[in-house]
Amino acid sequence: MQLKDRETPLVVFEMANNHMGSTDHGLVTIDQFAKVASNYPFDFAFKFQFRQLDSFIHPDFQDRYELKYVKRFSETALNRSDFQIMFNRVRDHGMRVIVTPFDEDSVDVVTKMEVDALKVASCSLTDWPLLERIVQLGKPTIVSTAGGVFEQIDQVVSFFSHRETPIAIMHCVGEYPTSAENLQLGQISQLMKRYPGVSVGYSTHEQPDNFSAASVAFGLGARIFEKHVAVETDQFQKNDYSVTPVQMQAWLGNVFDAYRMLGEAHGRHPISIKEKQDLRQFQRGVFLKSHKSPGSVLRDEDVFFAFPCVDGQLVANDWSKYMQYRLEVSKEEKSPLMSEDLEIVNKREMVYKICQEVKSLLDEAGVVYPGGVELEISHHYGIERFRETGIAMLTVVNREYCKKIIVVLPGQKHPEQFHKQKEETFHVLHGSLKLTLDGEDSHLNVGEATIVEPGTRHAFQTTTGCVLEEISTSHFQDDSFYTDPAITNNLDRKTILKYWFD
Structure with missing residues (x-):
């Protein structure tokens, strides 16, 4: 799975616990977002979160459902077979599978399944026991950086680079949801400058109706995006930072507009015929100061530049000391110098x-x-x-x-x-x-x-x-x-x- 030097954006739909512990609801979510994705020429993946609750949650807190996330994780737990069913559906839609393991036992489960890449959550940025286990798989790894200072990110990038594991780092703000004034999108440029050999992306937690942040991130250079997704039903309600399929349609539309508007980023863009024509109408034409006979070699002192020009006329932009202009026909004073009347040698x-x-x-x-x-x-x-x-x-x-x-x-x-x-x-x-x-x-x-x-x-x-x-x-x-x-x-x-x- 390519992380570095991407031209086409990779958009990762983060399922998290929004399958709600139901394989059927997870499949509905996959199908609905795959339908939205089919409208765009991007690469797509679904990401799942693995926690082996028997070891992830402290034994004394296994039944403490008054704790929000103990309750949330427990009520939405799925087994390996459930995940495999959803993995298969993702692949049926031509998308990739990514997993975020939150503990070493979950990494062991990943080794028994077909996964395209791993994700390190921001809360695990410097969880070195977990990182040591993840890097053993040698799979492309995407790392979120919310809450991390540069010294910590330096260490993580060095850790994966020294082990020759492909890595991407994601700018991320760990506020759920993140208000517009706290998005810190300029950090994308900072990360790209600091880690020039590493792909940089954007893991988003902004308000679901904020459709412009991702296009700004794209303009700054992000090519990997992660977005929490959910499908609301009478039974299941989404959280405050996940988007519905309708909201994702608008979100992707903005990214696609940015993708089209950015154009050629690695060289000079092709100049369209219309652009050339529109500019040429404002350029000065080349005119002769006096009568000239066939065979005359024209120099600066023989011509003047004036507006307007006519079709087929040499313009001031064409006149160069590196060109030799020799008349092939007789031309009168103040007449336009036409390209067809000249032998031009490029020196x-x-x-x-x-x-x-x-x-x-x-x-x-x-x-x-x-x-x-x-x-x-x-x-x-x-x-x-x-x-x-x-x-x-x-x-x-x-x-x-x-x-x-x-x-x-x-x-x-x-x-x-x-x-x-x-x-x-x-x-x-x-x-x-x-x-x-x-x-x-x-x-x-x-x-x-x-x-x-x-x-x-x-x-x-x-x-x-x-x-x-x-x-x-x-x-x-x-x-x-x-x-x-x-x-x-x-x-x-x-x-x-x-x-x-x-």
């Missing part, structure tokens, strides 16, 4: 993979860099050709002096460029580098360095992968001059990321 997956490769090479090199430092990806001929031509670069500091960490992946090359103002030193930290200065080749290995003076044309490449530090005078954005005009004309040759190292 996000490419960028993510580049980040992973750069981080892997840095880790391999054992290079430590400041947290939060930006990653600049240079893709001189487009990101689709990055592994052929390009580098990744971290700017550690750029003041009157500058330090950068440059990552060149295996097989990559950096095209020829020069600086008019900046003087720089390349120092290889990992791998090897082929460096070309004004057309002359040289090779740098780990630990070697060279100076590149202003005006010196320089290019480099690696076959093994290389990490180098560039130490220089201040770097200026307009001080990099490429000898290939195609690179200069490529205005989308850099992608800069702030959060990339996760």
Whole structure:
């Protein structure tokens, strides 16, 4: 019987002594509540209480019927055969059987019967002789915690966990009935936080007409529920905290509403078509600032965002630095940018993979860099050709002096460029580098360095992968001059990321 990681609620109908010592009345109770249960997609169980009165009640009190519960237990006593008849009826309805034994002799009786799980009542929370006997059966065990402090619950959870016995703990308040202001439902969250590997449920004793407490408990995370049930007749009256079949119908209806309203709890819920449509009507459309010809690659400065949008139009939410938008048709000033008019290339997956490769090479090199430092990806001929031509670069500091960490992946090359103002030193930290200065080749290995003076044309490449530090005078954005005009004309040759190292 599954207690942990339940998705579907398990609802336990607590018979207690509400069979009234009559097997027939017990069967009527089972049938009526099974009929109610058939309307809901939950798992259900009936729970019975076992007491061997000859040993449970002190010999000197066996006949003291002026004591409320001596009288109650004695007048409603059933034997093992009576219980077996009711067990069979429960199983005929496809429900599980759970037993609460209140003494060791009752545990012995349980061993001779087919039971799916055991229950420890709140009054037995730290009844260690009884717990020692229960745990020997190795059955899933549900433990109510009314009246228990955290230290006691800690001990009980540890006790069952160390003996590898599946356990669930139930928030419970031992007032019969419990007023709404005393339900302490927030304890469900406390128990879940304190015992993250243990299923937490709710054993209810609230007023029978309180139908909302269970739905609150469900919202807080309870997935196992225990509720006292009874059928009233001319002969038998129920107590103040048990519910009738009609009340159970309303109670389960509230739990079911909570079950439906909670929805997906372990990931992002599917976004419905209606939700998308309803939201889209409030989104800004993308419009062109000026006439554009077929083949134009659109950038931020080419468009504006405005309300309203039209069906099929690109919206501001679609516009991203990770996308490349190329027009396939001619478009006029202020016209809506339609998805069907564009060739759209998604660069996000490419960028993510580049980040992973750069981080892997840095880790391999054992290079430590400041947290939060930006990653600049240079893709001189487009990101689709990055592994052929390009580098990744971290700017550690750029003041009157500058330090950068440059990552060149295996097989990559950096095209020829020069600086008019900046003087720089390349120092290889990992791998090897082929460096070309004004057309002359040289090779740098780990630990070697060279100076590149202003005006010196320089290019480099690696076959093994290389990490180098560039130490220089201040770097200026307009001080990099490429000898290939195609690179200069490529205005989308850099992608800069702030959060990339996760």
